[in-house]
Amino acid sequence: MAIINRATKELQLKIVYYGPAKSGKTTNLEQVHAHVQVPETTAKGKMTSLATSSDRTLFFDFFPLEATTIKGFKTKFSLFTVPGQVIYNATRQIVLRGVDGIVFVADSQYEKMGENIETFQHMQDNLKSLNIAIEDLPYVIQYNKRDAEEAAPVEYLEYVLNNREIHVPFFEATASKCEGVFETLNMITKLLIHKYLNK
């Protein structure tokens, strides 16, 4: 949950990139870290990755990012990824603790549709175990790997993954080329700032 520090005039928010294995969560964070424009170098923290020897996320990737000052308050985002592999579900629950917003990174390829659906369901279950209802949490969906030969049409992905009572913003992306990465991040930060500044 977000923390407002009135003494230091800071608003701290946690964003988690969630999705199936190899859907591009870490790539999203790496691209943001490599290309984000910040006024001062101190605004962008170091990227920390707790990965296996084969470079798969074991616990999480993390990097802190300081955004513009709004209404006198400095906004600090903590960006996290969860491990995609199903065996690490307990770890995903731990990383989700205190989450304020989610970017669900789906793999656009037809053969990954089952994994997308299953991971989304796991995410809802994990949130439920933390007493968070998905309906109450700002989230966006990113359809990644749009450059893949077997990429399903967006209309199909929308029907499969974004067909709930609340239709959330979605973005097409090819994270490896940094396409759609910042559009996704901008939207989730916008939703969060709107939620906390206008309440």
Place this chain on the structure above:
Amino acid sequence: MAFPQLIEEDIQSFDKVLAELIAKSEAKLAMIVEKAGYLIHQHGNAAALDTTTLATLGSNAYNATHFMAQLVNEHNFASMYQQGEAYSTLILNIDQDCILVVIFGTQQTVGSMKYYAAPAVKKIGSNCRMQVRAARLRWT
């Protein structure tokens, strides 16, 4: 809408307790960290340390070890300790939202750290606890 907000008095209380802890225990650094990974307040010598990352790793390590303890039906989990060659780290539970992370030189013992940290944890937990304030935000 209610959510945690910290005001100047909270930070002053945190600082007083942590300063006392550092003075008595001779620890290098003490941090109050929210369990989602946010660094709330720190006191001591943080030179050359990335305290933001340290706080995030500390909270997640604590949460993971707590989870692990629960899996073996160990429900009394209140602290964890990492022994180093030059500096060691002691993490103590404050309440359901926060932990205390203490970094100290190996010339000090973990026993003495626990001795001095226990009253600090109690004070933070009872007097200086981060409060969920129902008041709406007033942006000035």
